[in-house]
Amino acid sequence: MxxxxxxxxxxxxxxxxxxxxxxxxxxxxxxxxxxxxxxxxxxxxxxxxxxxxxxxxxxxxxxxxxxxxxxxxxxxxxxxxxxxxxxxxxxxxxxxxxxxxxxxESPYEMDWQSYGEAYRWAEDCVNADFLTTGTATPGLPLSNLAGLYRGYNQIPGQSDNTKLRALTQIARQTAPGDIVEIGSLYGKSAFALAWLAKFHRIGSVVCVDPWELSAIRHQGEQASLINAAAPSRDWQQAFLGFAASLSVFDNVTYLRDTSGQAVERYRQAADAGNIRSDEFGSTPITGRISLLHIDGNHKYESVRQDVEAWRPLVQPGGWILLDDYVWAFGDGPRRAGDELLATGGAKTAFTAADTLFVQV
CATH class of the missing domain: 3.40.50.20 (Rossmann fold)
Structure with a gap:
């Protein structure tokens, strides 16, 4: 043809x-x-x-x-x-x-392809049980992990399946508390975090993102291609996609704001015990962060500010994840991540895909 x-x-x-x-x-x-x-x-x-x-x-x-x-x-x-x-x-x-x-090929084979791929990934997860300790919660059945894989990969985003596998591992060793994500876009990684938080009974996921072009800041000279492309995105569409992606969960909420503004709103909401939104209703939060996923502006100063603003709220034994620690468009996440590691006290630190995982 x-x-x-x-x-x-x-x-x-x-x-x-x-x-x-x-x-x-x-x-x-x-x-x-x-x-x-x-x-x-x-x-x-x-x-x-x-x-x-x-x-x-x-x-x-x-x-x-x-x-x-x-x-x-x-x-x-x-x-x-x-x-x-x-x-x-x-x-x-x-x-x-x-x-x-x-x-x-046969439609029956076409139908099975995505399921077969999901089950193969699930088996890899079980075989790559690299963080299990005596305090880890039990692993999940293959069918559950395959369902996570399928849902996660239907959402646009740059998070890959290697990172997803690492998330399934650390979720088993994450204490109860809030999960905070800075930078959610369509909600791909938030979907995984909410799914894992539900099955491992961790807590609620708070997504922080302005979803607004006027709040999107320059990400550094090396990120010129990303800076140039940002105005072409319809950020309201991205928010609507996020709301649809996460609509199946009852343990998700969001703060539509910049990270710097949202941290104070989060503190105030913690005093009230919940965050309310039109899309997700009233979502309980504790104010104690068990996992912090930083994936906002990647300029060094911005990543450092995110760490400094939110790190005090992460409880001992909690996780801090810096997305794009290995990044083709700059070294902001790496510099901020190296500074975090240099403070000492990390119980565990490793990279998976492009992300730095630190247990504090």
């Missing part, structure tokens, strides 16, 4: 088809979007709309052949199991008048 060829996506009205068609269109392929259901002409403006009878109808084969000829289609994407099976039978038949191939 070449980019001059047309690609048929049928049926178009399922999530897998929509995602595949969008990618194919972005790559420059001509996409013919077909359905057996009534479809508004402007529903898929980037594709050529087409109607095909149900595969169970007598005229389906003739209609398909005509569609393939008309648009020069030589490949079909079909994520519906029964349709996929029927199309595979037709394309392998010497009697079908137009040559084509079905370009995707």
């Amino acid at each position: 070449t980019r001059q060829s047309a690609l048929l996506v049928f049926p178009i009205d399922v999530p897998q088809s929509a995602a595949f068609a969008r990618t194919a269109h972005q790559l420059g392929f001509k996409v013919v979007a077909a359905s057996s259901e009534p479809m508004a002409a402007d529903r898929y403006p980037d594709y050529l709309p087409a109607y095909l009878p149900y595969v169970t109808e007598h005229g389906f084969g003739a209609a398909l052949a005509e569609l393939l000829r008309t648009h020069g289609i030589d490949a079909v994407f079909a994520p519906h199991p029964a349709i996929w099976w029927h199309l595979r039978t037709l394309c392998q038949s010497a009697e079908f008048p137009v040559a084509f191939h079905v370009c995707n």
